[in-house]
Amino acid sequence: MPQSYIKKILDARVYDVAIVTPVDEARLLSKRLNNNILLKREDLQPVFSFKLRGAYNKMMHLTEEERAKGVVAASAGNHAQGLALSALKLGVKATIVMPKTTPQIKVDAVRSRGGKVVLHGDTYDEASGYAKKLVEEKGMVYVHPYDDPEVIAGQGTVGMEILRQVTGPLDAVFVPVGGGGLAAGVAAYIKYVRPEVKVIAVEPEDAACLKVAMEKQRRVTLKEVGLFADGVAVAQIGKETFRVLRKTIDGVMTANTDEICAAIKDIFDDTRSIAEPAGALALAGLKKYIEENGCEGQTLLAIDSGANTNFDRLRYISERTEIGEQREAILSVTIPERPGSFKKFCAALGKRNITEFNYRFGSAREAQIFVGVSVASGGDGRSELVEALQALDYPVVDMTDNEMAKLHIRHMxxxxxxxxxxxxxxxxxxxxxxxxxxxxxxxxxxxxxxxxxxxxxxxxxxxxxxxxxxxxxxxxxxxxxxxxxxxxxxxxxxxxxxxxxxxxx
CATH class of the missing domain: 3.40.1020.10 (Biosynthetic Threonine Deaminase; Domain 3)
Known part of the structure; x- marks a missing residue:
C-alpha cells in the first residue's frame, strides 16, 4: 500500500548531496491568474534536477559488496547526472549508458562528475537494453531511474518538504510525470499527511502513458512518444509507480508543446531562470487547470523539476511561446493581388499587431499570405479575428494548431x-x-x-x-x-x- 512509503520517505538519505529547495511565489503569474501560484524550485539542485534525491537514496541502500561492483544506469540526462554525483560522493564507479542522441551538455555534465559515459543506440529503450546487458556480463548493479521503491522514496522527500514549507492553505500540487517516480513519491506522502490537498499529475500530450493507463486500468506501451519534453518522454509508466499512483492521484492532465513553451516563459518572467520543457510541464498543467475549472483565490503549487536544456532550444521555445499563451494566431489569408491590398488588410486587423508576414508573388489575381497576428489572451481572441476577417470576405484558414505550418511552412x-x-x-x-x-x-x-x-x-x-x-x-x-x-x-x-x-x- 502507498502508506508503506511514509516511513521510507521520512528515513530517506538525500541531504548529503541534495538541498532543501525553496518554494517561491510566482507573483506576476499569481496576479495575472487571480490565484496564489507557488513554484517548488527543484531546478536549483546541484545537478539542476530532483533526480539526485532518488539516485542517492538508492545508492545508500546498497551493500558494500554491491557498491564494490559499481553501478550502471540508462539515462538521457537528469538521472545520469544524479547517479554520477551520488557515485562520486560515495566513491563508487558509475557507468551511464546514454543514447547517441543525448545533447552534448548532458554528456559533458555526467563526465564532469566522474561518470563513465557509454553512448549506445538512438533511444532510451536501446540504451536501457545495453545497460542491462552490462549487468549480466559484469555484475554491475542497475539503478532504475524511477521504478524502484528506494528511488521513489528519495523523490518523495520533495512532497515532504512542500508540506513543511507550505503550512497554510494548499489546494493542489501539480507534478510532472514521465516514468512516475517523482509523482508516486510526492502523492504517497501528501495524500497520507494532508489528504485534502489534490495531487494532479501532468504529462505531455504526446507522451501520456499514465493517462492511458488510468483510463484502461492497466499499463500500456505507447506506439510513439514525443521528444520535446525529453525528461518525461517515456512510453510506459513504471510498474511500481503505477501501483502507487492509481491509488493516490486526483487526476491526470496533459499539456501540448505550445503550452509548455508558454510555461517556460512564465517561470522566466517570475524567477529569471530557464526551466527545461519537463521542468515547466507541471506549471503548464496548473494553468490549464485554472482555465478549465475557473479557479480564483486558490493556492496552487507546481514542481519546477529541472533546468537542463540546451541553449539552442531557446530559439524554438521562444517561437512557440506566444501561441502557447493564446496570444498569437497563425493564419493563411487570400487577398487581391493589387496595390493597396496589404494596407487594406492591415486596416482590417484594427489595433492588432502583425507578428509575422510571409508572401511571394504567385499570380496576377490573388496573393496568398502567411501571417501571424497578436490576439487577446484566451481562445476567444483568435476566433474573433477569424470571424472579423471572414465578415470582410477574406478567405481565411486558421493554422495556429497546424504543426507542419509552424515547424516548416512559415520558413518556406x-x-x-x-x-x-x-x-x-x-x-x-x-x-x-x-x-x-x-x-x-x-x-x-x-x-x-x-x-x-x-x-x-x-x-x-x-x-x-x-x-x-x-x-x-x-x-x-x-x-x-x-x-x-x-x-x-x-x-x-x-x-x-x-x-x-x-x-x-
Whole structure:
C-alpha cells in the first residue's frame, strides 16, 4: 500500500548531496491568474534536477559488496547526472549508458562528475537494453531511474518538504510525470499527511502513458512518444509507480508543446531562470487547470523539476511561446493581388499587431499570405479575428494548431512546386540528431524517387524535424510507405495538408 512509503520517505538519505529547495511565489503569474501560484524550485539542485534525491537514496541502500561492483544506469540526462554525483560522493564507479542522441551538455555534465559515459543506440529503450546487458556480463548493479521503491522514496522527500514549507492553505500540487517516480513519491506522502490537498499529475500530450493507463486500468506501451519534453518522454509508466499512483492521484492532465513553451516563459518572467520543457510541464498543467475549472483565490503549487536544456532550444521555445499563451494566431489569408491590398488588410486587423508576414508573388489575381497576428489572451481572441476577417470576405484558414505550418511552412513560404514536378508526395520526419542520419536516408532511398523538396531546422533537440517532397505519383504511395517503414524514422504524410496545398504545391 502507498502508506508503506511514509516511513521510507521520512528515513530517506538525500541531504548529503541534495538541498532543501525553496518554494517561491510566482507573483506576476499569481496576479495575472487571480490565484496564489507557488513554484517548488527543484531546478536549483546541484545537478539542476530532483533526480539526485532518488539516485542517492538508492545508492545508500546498497551493500558494500554491491557498491564494490559499481553501478550502471540508462539515462538521457537528469538521472545520469544524479547517479554520477551520488557515485562520486560515495566513491563508487558509475557507468551511464546514454543514447547517441543525448545533447552534448548532458554528456559533458555526467563526465564532469566522474561518470563513465557509454553512448549506445538512438533511444532510451536501446540504451536501457545495453545497460542491462552490462549487468549480466559484469555484475554491475542497475539503478532504475524511477521504478524502484528506494528511488521513489528519495523523490518523495520533495512532497515532504512542500508540506513543511507550505503550512497554510494548499489546494493542489501539480507534478510532472514521465516514468512516475517523482509523482508516486510526492502523492504517497501528501495524500497520507494532508489528504485534502489534490495531487494532479501532468504529462505531455504526446507522451501520456499514465493517462492511458488510468483510463484502461492497466499499463500500456505507447506506439510513439514525443521528444520535446525529453525528461518525461517515456512510453510506459513504471510498474511500481503505477501501483502507487492509481491509488493516490486526483487526476491526470496533459499539456501540448505550445503550452509548455508558454510555461517556460512564465517561470522566466517570475524567477529569471530557464526551466527545461519537463521542468515547466507541471506549471503548464496548473494553468490549464485554472482555465478549465475557473479557479480564483486558490493556492496552487507546481514542481519546477529541472533546468537542463540546451541553449539552442531557446530559439524554438521562444517561437512557440506566444501561441502557447493564446496570444498569437497563425493564419493563411487570400487577398487581391493589387496595390493597396496589404494596407487594406492591415486596416482590417484594427489595433492588432502583425507578428509575422510571409508572401511571394504567385499570380496576377490573388496573393496568398502567411501571417501571424497578436490576439487577446484566451481562445476567444483568435476566433474573433477569424470571424472579423471572414465578415470582410477574406478567405481565411486558421493554422495556429497546424504543426507542419509552424515547424516548416512559415520558413518556406513562396516555394511553389515548379511545373517540371508533375506529381509530388510530401512527408514529415523526425531524424535522429546524429552524424550519418541523413546519409542513411539518402543511401536507402537510392535513385528510385527524386527529392523535390527538403527542409530541415535544428532546434537543439534529440531529433531533427525534416520535411521531404518526393517526386512520385499517387499510385507509388504504398511502395514509398514500405520503404519508410523499413527506414524506421517516425514519419507522417502531409500531401493533403492545407498549408502545403496553399504555399508549396
Amino acid at each position: 513560404v513562396g516555394g511553389h512546386r515548379p511545373e517540371a514536378v508533375i506529381s509530388e508526395l510530401l512527408y514529415r520526419f523526425e531524424f535522429p540528431e546524429r552524424p550519418g542520419a541523413l546519409m542513411n536516408f539518402l543511401t536507402k532511398l537510392g535513385n528510385r524517387w527524386n527529392i523535390s523538396l527538403f527542409h530541415y531546422r535544428n532546434h537543439g533537440a534529440a531529433y531533427g524535424r525534416v520535411l521531404v517532397g518526393l517526386q512520385a505519383a499517387p499510385e507509388e504511395r504504398k511502395d514509398i510507405e514500405v520503404f519508410l517503414d523499413k527506414l524506421a524514422y517516425p514519419y507522417h504524410e502531409e500531401s493533403d495538408n492545407p498549408a502545403y496545398q496553399l504555399f508549396l504545391s
